[in-house]
Amino acid sequence: MDQSWLVSPVKMFSCRGMLVPALLVLAAVVVADGALLIMSDGLSRMVTLKERGQLCSVHNNKSKIKRMMAKSDSVMVHRISSEELEELMESCTQKASSGQRGFIYPGTKWCGPGNIAKHFDDVGRYGEEDKCCREHDHCPKQLGAGQCRYGICNKSLFTRQVN
Structure with missing residues (x-):
């Protein structure tokens, strides 16, 4: 698969030495047929972020989660706190119920x-x-x-700057 469009996520999302939330940086490198698996300790709950089709999915089936993890590259699995996962699951569920596409990182x-700013x-x-994200979005x-x-061509989930 051609991955020549991938840019260093650190360089891409660096803003005056500060990085945006880690999940956003990781999601920026998810390719068309891949998924970012996000979970807390244990295997009872997981969120997947995908570029094509359904961008955000919540999973609660342990055996399905185990199968997905077994098929995934370890760099595509990210562990976060239970509280962060709960917030992510809530945001993902709200997106699905409202029919919205795309994923705005919770708390932003x-x-x-x-964007969802007024x-x-x-x-x-x-x-x-x-x-930082707003500055990036307003780049000419x-x-x-x-x-x-x-x-x-920008094949990623996010707006990118052209140098």
Whole structure:
């Protein structure tokens, strides 16, 4: 699979030396046929983020979770606290029930495809990360998720800057 479009996630999402939440950075490198598996300790609950089709899924079946983990590259498995997983699951479930596509990282309004901010100064609980994502979103030379321009195609989930 051609992965020449992948950019270092640290370089891509660095903002004045600060990095956006780790899940967002990891999700930026998920390829079309891959999924980022996010879980806390134990195998009872998991969230998957995918680029194609359903972007966010909640899983509660232990045997299914074990099978998915066995098929996944270990770099695509990310462990977070139970509280963070609960927040992620809630956000994922809300997206599915409202029919919205795309995934804005919980606690932010600008970090993900598009934004959910009411105005330019509207930021979430992770204000510094949100400001970084907002700055990135307002870069004049950018490609939205799935856009092609300047002979370059952005195959990722997120807006990217064109240098």
